[in-house]
Amino acid sequence: MQKDANWWRGAVIYQIYPRSFQDTNGDGVGDLPGITRRLDHIARLGADAIWISPFFTSPMKDFGYDVSDYCGVDPLFGSLADFDALVARAHELGLKVMIDLVLSHTSDQHPWFAESRASGDNPRANWYVWADPKPDGTPPNNWLSIFGGSAWAWDARRCQYYLHNFLASQPDLNFHEPSVQAALLDVARFWLRRGVDGFRLDTINFYVHDKQLRDNPPLPPEERNDLTAPKVNPYNHQRHIHDKNQPENIEFLRKLRAVMKPYMAAAVGEVGDSQRGLEIAGEYTRGSDRMQMCYAFEFLSGNSLQANRIAEVFEQVDKLAADGWLCWAFSNHDVQRHITRWSLSEAAAMAYTTLLMCLRGSVCIYQGEELGLPEAEIAFEDLQDPYGREFWPEFKGRDGCRTPMVWQSDNRNGGFSEAKPWLPVPSSHLARAVASAEANPQALIHHYRRAIALRAAHPALRTGTQSQMLASGDVLSFERREGAERLFLAFNLSDTAATLAAPEGRWQPLAADLGGAVPVAGTIELAAWQAAILRKLA
Structure with a gap:
């Protein structure tokens, strides 16, 4: 497939959550062959690329965002051969392939961490963020985990704390260690050589921490919002100026861009920051030696997306990121589906779809939004997400947007699997299955197809x-x-x-x-x- 180095500019990227897209081996979990089987659906929509959420070897404490082997495919999803077949088929259909690289942290089951925690003087002793306790035995500072509680976990082997911005089973890598950066750049090279066209970079602003481990200052109540964490999470009570968003991060992004350049690959970074999201997105995408795209959370929040709100966001973009490139999304695997979040009627959903395809920047759409799927109600006993279990019932986690894709209406599992799915398929979703939508000229999927075609047909809308x-x-x-x-x-x-x-x-x-x-x-x-x-x- 011939590639333009600027293919990403204005592209429409379809996000696939592999656990929930299509199961082919009857274990109730989606897999790589399932993605390959359904690529025609995405190509028919008119998307330019797919973004596949993590499928790497993992103990699945955070469903693949806790990686134990960056260069392996978890057997749950298939094999490297299955991935190669997926890439080949995608390219046949004219689709670029972007994969979700989780570079800020690994699983605690990664061999790197096993070696690092073994002693303070082994070759990988400094590959993670280790720190001594305060004299009273408490953590080194006041940093908080986005999943709740302290961002520090005690390790009895080293008698030190290690940093984890997410689950305690997701220790943070130490980007101040040159060998860590070198190893991660090798990971990027591994996948580029296998034919991937780019990366979605998870928590791109979390890579580097303050070397002095200074406390974060408090954030006044009037400045708190729920852009990156639910309101019930005390993570929102701090101004996160030391645990992330460090200026040294940009130098690593330059190195990564240099690795991608010969392959004409592109990256979109997820900027998780409630106070400076657009500013950081602008910093990370400015010029030609950083990342091509970033997305913040302005349109992924619970705020109603009214005309004045959209105008305010783009006014801020003009001030903070005019020289950068944003990627816009209304839904993804971490937030309540926007049909439910904004209480949209079918007509409203169509209007927002058209609007999304007319905005300056690139676009991500999340599997199932083309069907108008609402957020699923998941009973506590069916809940899988550790985030939801921590803050239930005030925050019910992310499982409601991660339920299986529905392909058929006449199948209790929506054509997703012959076995019991890992998350239940809501009965309300079955009527919106792909087969039914394709047969209904008034269905939202046809509007998505027409809106994407409009964007593709007009350079003014794309670039x-x-x-x-x-x-x-x-x-x-x-x-x-x-x-x-x-x-x-x-x-x-x-x-x-x-x-x-x-x-x-x-x-x-x-x-x-x-x-x-x-x-x-x-x-x-x-x-x-x-x-x-x-x-x-x-």
């Missing part, structure tokens, strides 16, 4: 500049430009009809198949949840 956004009540409007192409876009994000003045000059209405409004006598009448997409005529 063009974006004007300042204007929010007038519930109507959001802006322009996109690329070369000679100039587009005007307006979105009515409400249940009530709205009227706005058409832009001056001669304009051609586009997107009739997306329900686009047509200007009449200098006025645009927008029905509830309707968009207007116009192209300037010479």
